[in-house]
Amino acid sequence: MxxxxxxxxxxxxxxxxxxxxxxxxxxxxxxxxxxxxxxxxxxxxxxxxxxxxxxxxxxxxxxxxxxxxxxxxxxVNDLDDLAAKVRRLMDLKMGGGLGGLLSNVPKLREVAxxxxxxxxxxxxxxxxxxxxxxxxxxxxxxxxxxxxxxxxxxxxxxxxxxxxxxxxxxxxxxxxxxxxxxxxxxxxxxxxxxxxxxxxxxxxxxxxxxxxxxxxxxxxxxxxxxxxxxxxxxxxxxxxxxxxxxxxxxxxxxxxxxxxxxxxxxxxxxxxxxxxxxxxxxxxxxxxxxxxxxxxxxxxxxxxxxxxxxxxxxTIVGRPPMEDAYLIEASERLFLPAAQLILPEIVDYHMPPAGVAHNLVVVSIKKHFPGQAYKVANGLLGLGQMMFAKVIVVVDEDVKVTDFERVWREVARKAVPERDTLLTRGPTDVLDHSSRSWSFGGKLVIDATTKLPEERGEAVTSREGASFEKGEDVFGAASSTDLPLADGVIAQRQTTDGYWIAAVRKTRPHQTAVIGEKFARSNVASGIRHLLLVDDATDVNDMQDVWWTIFNNIDPERDVRVVNGVLIWDGTRKLREEGFMREWPEKIVMDSAVVAKVDARWHLYGLPEKLEKSVHGASDEALTEPSQVGVLTS
Missing domain, CATH: 2.30.110.10 (Electron Transport, Fmn-binding Protein; Chain A)
Structure with a gap:
């Protein structure tokens, strides 16, 4: 061959x-x-x-x-086949006498x-x-x-x-x-x-x-x-x-x-x-x-x-999804068996494009005891390059980790801010522009699993008899369409599952802190679990764009806080007057003259006409999961 x-x-x-x-x-x-x-x-x-x-x-x-x-x-026929291939390699059994050894010959040849x-x-x-x-x-x-x-x-x-x-x-x-x-x-x-x-x-x-x-x-x-x-x-x-x-x-x-x-x-x-x-x-x-x-x-x-x-x-890298999304997905599949060998309760994990690799890790687990979500998250943070993970969301085994919308619905329904969120610190990717200092910053663990009585603060007479809470945490739907006292908010939207998104034109220090505080203490917040504050270049109607901006622009320890039961995510630019002493980078945007040039020449390239228009607006279609469409160089 x-x-x-x-x-x-x-x-x-x-x-x-x-x-x-x-x-x-x-x-x-x-x-x-x-x-x-x-x-x-x-x-x-x-x-x-x-x-x-x-x-x-x-x-x-x-x-x-x-x-x-x-x-x-x-x-391979499918990227999921990589996990099966690694499992076969890890399944070498050296017992069973000569017959057992001979049964491993094909695997040993692979190793050789x-x-x-x-x-x-x-x-x-x-x-x-x-x-x-x-x-x-x-x-x-x-x-x-x-x-x-x-x-x-x-x-x-x-x-x-x-x-x-x-x-x-x-x-x-x-x-x-x-x-x-x-x-x-x-x-x-x-x-x-x-x-x-x-x-x-x-x-x-x-x-x-x-x-x-x-x-x-x-x-x-x-x-x-x-x-x-x-x-x-x-x-x-x-x-x-x-x-x-x-x-x-x-x-x-x-x-x-x-x-x-x-x-x-x-x-x-x-x-x-x-x-x-x-x-x-x-x-x-x-x-x-x-x-x-x-x-x-x-x-x-x-x-x-x-x-x-x-x-x-x-290759080119930039605003996701890019080609490196598939390289990342291949690594997910290839190293899933190794992660499961160390943390056997892991069912699956995924690093969505909106998290550009290390900014977001979603992991599903088979849960058997209280605190298991944190056990898994802390274990992952100790595994190689997973130490760079910024936000880890842990969900139940029946949740498909690549279903981005379902994951965040689970977060809203099952993770009570502060009770089910944990802030910590650790190494960060040196490319993380928002961390408290270069290559070191905060991390956030969200336990979005179904809670056991111990985790809900309920009395348990027998630990052997403890069972999963069958119901779900319930929040009401907000009715107002206006963010109260919204100084600098240029666009806003509430969802039906507990999120309020606001794009802010930031002009002075601590502006977003005031907005978050006033919102969380208002009547509107009664039906909201999460307030997502983003910059004025973000489309509040595009949740991939919103979360991509959030994950890039937060140090969780500094920018994620709970006020009156609302988890506030400040994904806006940080200012020197707020104690951020490094330079803040620009989002990548192609030169408009180049976009116009490619538009004008598209018919000459011999490429599909349906791709003629630029997709720099980052629509939902353009930011779907890698398993449905199409992070590396650092």
């Missing part, structure tokens, strides 16, 4: 009607982003731009932009297929640029959004080796092109690449780096997967396991690192820990906001290897 690569995947998608070639000249500066953004938000086909201005290389984007294409890339296989001849080394031949501007790297600091490589597989332990790592870290032979290296403090650089600094040596572009789509996924620290388990091993054969690798031509032999490009070079770091950014990130400029290490490219007819792979 020939190992899959990017080009074979492109051909497969084209055969299945899942890829469209765009032959007219297009601009790598914003135009491709606007086209690709419309496609992914409506579940459209992948795109192969054959004529990118200023480059001889075609560009592929959106290859993993639907749930079906993501499953196809990983060699994990290590990569070194090959002498690599397609990615058919063409080699060295030294002054290297010019990254020849590769069609995208400038994705108007305020970006420059063009960014958005789908890089960054390969390093710890100079002390020999540990190998592959991660996906965005790379801003800063010159013909130089990029930034966005290694955040929690990333393995940053630890490798620290160890190189202790030894007083440069850190060799290789950056692969392309390869097997399963390897592209693996570079984003939150792998546990298990000896021998790395990204090549995961891709090999998914394919059932060892991944082909070759030694770099100028670095002592294993690179994917079937990649499209490999950038080789080094990062010098002794160099002064360089400003990198801004960058329109997967949160839907810009990550602001900051200092990061520099990657010096000494050689570029490639196929003779290489395709440059790219």
């Amino acid at each position: 020939t190992f899959p690569d990017l080009q074979s995947f492109v051909r497969l998608l084209e055969q299945r009607g899942e890829l469209v070639r765009v032959s007219i000249p297009v601009d790598r500066d914003l135009e491709i982003t606007e086209i690709a953004d419309r496609m992914v938000k409506r579940g459209g086909p992948a795109l192969l731009f054959e004529n990118v201005k200023g480059s001889d290389f075609p560009l592929a984007i959106g290859l993993l932009g639907t749930r079906e294409r993501m499953a196809l890339a990983l060699g 297929s994990l290590p990569p296989k070194r090959v002498r001849k690599a397609a990615v080394q058919e063409v080699v640029w060295r030294g002054d031949e290297v010019d990254l501007s020849k590769i069609p790297v995208l400038k994705c959004w108007p305020l970006d600091g420059g063009p960014f490589v958005t789908l890089p597989l960054v390969i390093t080796k710890d100079p002390v332990t020999g540990e190998k790592n592959m991660g996906m870290y965005r790379m801003q092109v800063m010159g013909p032979r130089e990029t930034g290296m966005h290694w955040q403090r929690h990333k393995t690449g940053a630890r490798h650089l620290e160890n190189a600094a202790k030894l007083g040596q440069k850190l060799e780096v290789a950056v692969a572009l392309g390869g097997d789509p399963a390897l592209i996924y693996a570079a984003t997967a939150p792998l546990p620290p298990v000896p021998g388990l790395n990204e090549y091993a995961l891709a090999g396991y998914l394919r059932g054969q060892r991944y082909p690798v070759a030694r770099g031509v100028t670095v002592d690192l294993e690179v994917p032999a079937n990649a499209e490009f490999v950038l080789e070079g080094y990062v010098d820990p002794g160099e002064e770091w360089k400003p990198e950014g801004p960058f329109g990130d997967h949160t839907g906001f810009y990550t602001l400029e900051d200092l990061y290490p520099r990657f010096h490219v000494t050689a570029v290897t490639m196929r003779r007819n290489a395709i440059y792979p790219a």
